Amino acid sequence: MNFVQLNLIFVPAAAAVLLLALLLARPRSGDTRKVLICVAASLVVLVALTAVFDNVMIASGLFDYAGDTLNGTHVGLAPIEDFAYPIAAALLLPGLWLLFTRGRKA
Template identity: 55%
Template sequence: MTYLLMSVPFIVIAGVVFAIGCRHAAALGGIRPYLLSWAAAAVTLLVLTAVFDNAMMAAGLFDYGADKISGARLGLMPLEDFLYPLAGSLLLAGLWQLLGSHRKDALA
């Protein structure tokens, strides 16, 4: 099983939770802050992943088997490594929105 195939269920579940969070935020009139905060967190996580995965791989701390990745790389890291922080940011943003105290009366 490849890392890309293994990541698909996590991305799908995270995407569904994020989409439900979007609908919830839109119902409360706060879709823009929801999307902007998710985008800021996601970009930060993706940049940190690129920097530190490349640094750790350059130091020889770990590597991926060539048969388990797509072959596309950014520096030393396979592009599949970006799926984990992307899924995490989607899932956590959605859960934060859904489980937080974001009621209409709290926004007034």
């Protein structure tokens, strides 16, 4: 199994958790919009940080990837597959937060 195949499993699963949480929590429309704006802002920040720090770590020789597990697309030195992890985290964690705090009073 390569990284793309793993990403095709985990990113949609994380998106499904967020969607399920939004549907079950049934926040007011303004609250849903706020959640989605926060998720989008988190996505931008995490992807930017991943681009910077993955390139720094790879350039410094902290780690390397076997070429046969990657599809060949890179952002600088960072393989594009590395960006799926922060994307999945930015989708999954707010979804879990909404699910686990559902029904609690503010």
